[in-house]
Amino acid sequence: MTTLNVNGAVRTVDVPAEMPLLWILRDVLAMTGTKFGCGKGLCGACTIHIDGQPMRSCITPVAAADGKRITTIEGIGATPAGKRVQEAWLALDVPQCGYCQSGQIMSAAALLAGNPTPSDADIDGAMTGNICRCGTYLRIRAAIKRAAGPKHDDGARA
Amino acid sequence: MKNATPDMTNPMPGAAMPNDIVTSRRAFLRFAVSTAVGGGLVLGFGLPARGAVLDTFTADAPFAPNAFLRIDRAGKVTFVMPVIEMGQGTYTSLPMLIAEELEVDVDTVAIEHSPPDDEVYANPLIGIQITGGSTAVRGTYVPLRRAGATARVMLVTAAAQQWRVDASSCRAADGVVTHVPSGRKLGYGKLVDAAAKLPVPDDVPLKPPSEFKLIGTPHRRLDIGGKVNGSATFGIDTRLPGMQFAAIAISPALGGKLVGFDEAQAKAVPGVTQIVRLDDALAVVGAHTWAAKQGLAAANPRWDAGANGTLTTAAVVAQLKAASQRPGAVARRDGDADAAIAKSAQQVSAEYEQPFLAHATMEPMNCTVQVSDDGCDIWLGTQIPGQTQAAVMRLTGFAREQVRLHNHLLGGGFGRRLEYDGTVRAVQVAQHVKGPVQVIWSREDDIQNDMYRPYYYDRMNAGLDAHGNAVAWSHRVAGSSIMARYFPSTIKDGVDSDAVDGSADQPYAIDNVRVDWVAQEPLAVRTAFWRGVGPTRSTFVVESFVDELAAAAKRDSLAYRIALLDKSPRCKNVLQIAAERAGWGQPLAHGRGRGIALCIGFGSFIAQVVEVDVDRSGTVNVPRVWCVVDCGIYVNPDTIRAQMEGGIVFGLSAALYGQITIADGRVEQSNFHDYRVLRMNEAPQIDVYLVKSAEAPGGIGEPGTSCVMPALTNAIYAATGKRIRKLPVASQGEWT
Numbered sequence: 001m002t003t004l005n006v007n008g009a010v011r012t013v014d015v016p017a018e019m020p021l022l023w024i025l026r027d028v029l030a031m032t033g034t035k036f037g038c039g040k041g042l043c044g045a046c047t048i049h050i051d052g053q054p055m056r057s058c059i060t061p062v063a064a065a066d067g068k069r070i071t072t073i074e075g076i077g078a079t080p081a082g083k084r085v086q087e088a089w090l091a092l093d094v095p096q097c098g099y100c101q102s103g104q105i106m107s108a109a110a111l112l113a114g115n116p117t118p119s120d121a122d123i124d125g126a127m128t129g130n131i132c133r134c135g136t137y138l139r140i141r142a143a144i145k146r147a148a149g150p151k152h153d154d155g156a157r158a
Numbered sequence: 159m160k161n162a163t164p165d166m167t168n169p170m171p172g173a174a175m176p177n178d179i180v181t182s183r184r185a186f187l188r189f190a191v192s193t194a195v196g197g198g199l200v201l202g203f204g205l206p207a208r209g210a211v212l213d214t215f216t217a218d219a220p221f222a223p224n225a226f227l228r229i230d231r232a233g234k235v236t237f238v239m240p241v242i243e244m245g246q247g248t249y250t251s252l253p254m255l256i257a258e259e260l261e262v263d264v265d266t267v268a269i270e271h272s273p274p275d276d277e278v279y280a281n282p283l284i285g286i287q288i289t290g291g292s293t294a295v296r297g298t299y300v301p302l303r304r305a306g307a308t309a310r311v312m313l314v315t316a317a318a319q320q321w322r323v324d325a326s327s328c329r330a331a332d333g334v335v336t337h338v339p340s341g342r343k344l345g346y347g348k349l350v351d352a353a354a355k356l357p358v359p360d361d362v363p364l365k366p367p368s369e370f371k372l373i374g375t376p377h378r379r380l381d382i383g384g385k386v387n388g389s390a391t392f393g394i395d396t397r398l399p400g401m402q403f404a405a406i407a408i409s410p411a412l413g414g415k416l417v418g419f420d421e422a423q424a425k426a427v428p429g430v431t432q433i434v435r436l437d438d439a440l441a442v443v444g445a446h447t448w449a450a451k452q453g454l455a456a457a458n459p460r461w462d463a464g465a466n467g468t469l470t471t472a473a474v475v476a477q478l479k480a481a482s483q484r485p486g487a488v489a490r491r492d493g494d495a496d497a498a499i500a501k502s503a504q505q506v507s508a509e510y511e512q513p514f515l516a517h518a519t520m521e522p523m524n525c526t527v528q529v530s531d532d533g534c535d536i537w538l539g540t541q542i543p544g545q546t547q548a549a550v551m552r553l554t555g556f557a558r559e560q561v562r563l564h565n566h567l568l569g570g571g572f573g574r575r576l577e578y579d580g581t582v583r584a585v586q587v588a589q590h591v592k593g594p595v596q597v598i599w600s601r602e603d604d605i606q607n608d609m610y611r612p613y614y615y616d617r618m619n620a621g622l623d624a625h626g627n628a629v630a631w632s633h634r635v636a637g638s639s640i641m642a643r644y645f646p647s648t649i650k651d652g653v654d655s656d657a658v659d660g661s662a663d664q665p666y667a668i669d670n671v672r673v674d675w676v677a678q679e680p681l682a683v684r685t686a687f688w689r690g691v692g693p694t695r696s697t698f699v700v701e702s703f704v705d706e707l708a709a710a711a712k713r714d715s716l717a718y719r720i721a722l723l724d725k726s727p728r729c730k731n732v733l734q735i736a737a738e739r740a741g742w743g744q745p746l747a748h749g750r751g752r753g754i755a756l757c758i759g760f761g762s763f764i765a766q767v768v769e770v771d772v773d774r775s776g777t778v779n780v781p782r783v784w785c786v787v788d789c790g791i792y793v794n795p796d797t798i799r800a801q802m803e804g805g806i807v808f809g810l811s812a813a814l815y816g817q818i819t820i821a822d823g824r825v826e827q828s829n830f831h832d833y834r835v836l837r838m839n840e841a842p843q844i845d846v847y848l849v850k851s852a853e854a855p856g857g858i859g860e861p862g863t864s865c866v867m868p869a870l871t872n873a874i875y876a877a878t879g880k881r882i883r884k885l886p887v888a889s890q891g892e893w894t
Contacts, residue, residue, distance in 0.1 A: 131837060
């Protein structure tokens, strides 16, 4: 049995040590907000935080989370950066189909938690691993700036 | 496009498994309602409510004067959407249409997916229940307003009768009927029982546009509360008591068969419960997707590639190129193009090629099925619920009411979910499994067993007079006919209306025009609709070639187009605005260039200017795109902006990188490392301008994609002198 700390709650699961966290979250714990996209760490749809660091859960074995804090899209709104990111995403109507947005929000929240005033290059660096087929990149960038605060919002949309 | 009967699979009735479907369905309903309502309405940080998307279809409200809306005694309003939300924004624009006339707060309505029904929820422009062709607003602009207005009239009549006053003295607003002289008020919920007893009136008047409160004004999306906190449920998020997970491998060789696998090794993987063998696929069932995937890897399935085992892209293209030399079915004939070209002062010829493309939706193919002796339940995301239900009926022999489809938000569609091949496979697997099973494709299978945007080969010839003016235009289109499979009754005189959409109706005023069409199905490769359908393929060719004519005439490419568009004021207008906003004609730095393109399609008129920056290595960067849209009356302008932004990124991905190639009978690409799409650092700045118009609404989900491809390649020509006649740009090799 493996004990996990997911969004502050202790969860016990009986899974192989090499099993990726993605499938534990989705299939064992029925926390489906974290999405499967590629299975190879190429698209970012499965991004979660482990001790605040963004990780691709589709290639991160459960053993890597031993004794650490897992945060998912279901819990990110309880963090200051995550809350601001979600609010900015709503204010700018970022999502289209929405499937990649859990991962986008997790990457953006990790960026802002570590770098409250990211430059465009910082945003590129943090977000380039997250694919959006609907093409919402412009609004993601604007929403990250909005979440960073009025000084960093380029006013793309009110 | 009428009387469609897609038929892509042979019925293969399988053994139905007994199960307590009633119990599990109730459990599912509780689960779905608790997550969807909680996620949609309660965001947890005090933001104003938006709509709530529900994944269950409820039909028990007392007042339901038509299939699109219901009101209960508490005044709760529910809208049932005839099309599915896949990102295009229709779960905001269509509720706006109903709410405009019903006079309710659109932010408080509940939104439900429609159940499968090709009649009640038929797309008025196509004739079946289908989300596609950028038709949602075009097709429902009048019917959904009428649905709302009809209900409002009945509620007002009910109130007037209760008060014994003339209905004309009553007004409806915000879900309340008011008797204006006395100020008496009744909420809709108090009127539903009386209204339900009234006859449904015919032909109620609709608001004049001057009275619109919602239509034409930007409105926040109603579907994104759950999309920012993880509670939105896509088909892949279906979770049921006792549910198992199946990983599936489909023959990587196109049309190949399964010939062997290691059953004992697969069953030795902890968590694996069952193996299901199909003719051309192997599914391993387990307690979770990881066990199933490990089991599938251990099974090491082996395939017989069959007759197509040596197929290559080159062979497919050679066959198509040969076909394109045959005269085709004539889609347009004005004057005599061949004779006019022969005697023209200058002749211009070019051949264009566009590759196979995968859809690569972010949500990989998946479908959850529970087969029992009384029928089957299917949880999925589909653009064609009614056709999918019919396909499962043919497969299983179940009656219509026994095939219960539960549609969900789509994690991208782009045409992939206009096909039911994935659902049929999932049911074939589930027929062997006790209890619910989610069949999930790997990204590799999703890309290698897609149904692809077809390869097209176009031949262009034109004649110019001594002044460089175009006097003749000949266009032969050759490729796979999706319509012949999907809507065969629409093929008239051999012409596929989709294949020549944007070619036969190209807007440039030239005296002699011939457009013809040669259908050539590719060996082994299954083809399907892809965002922008015919106009995406046609616009690339037409707008590239008109650019070539301008260059041959040594004229500015914008001025050349404008001169040919005197009879098309909407085309001319969008081009001129786009050029003005983009600073057309102003000098650019070395290595930079601007390209322009016009797209007429889906009832809309779009012009785009792309600016490129091509470095010494030939790497193309796209810093900026300007887009001007005249889509007639618009419902939610912010949705149009979003669709243009997203459509442009989608089109740039394809034009720069997108191609599916075949070697040894197999698709060579497998995941996002070799089926590359645009990422954040490559996305251009996009300026979208909407033209105010009183014309009928046009579609906006696709033309943004269609227009950007030639605007890009025309810009590359302006920057480098290199004319891209074969997509993608990345396939050119060394060229700078």
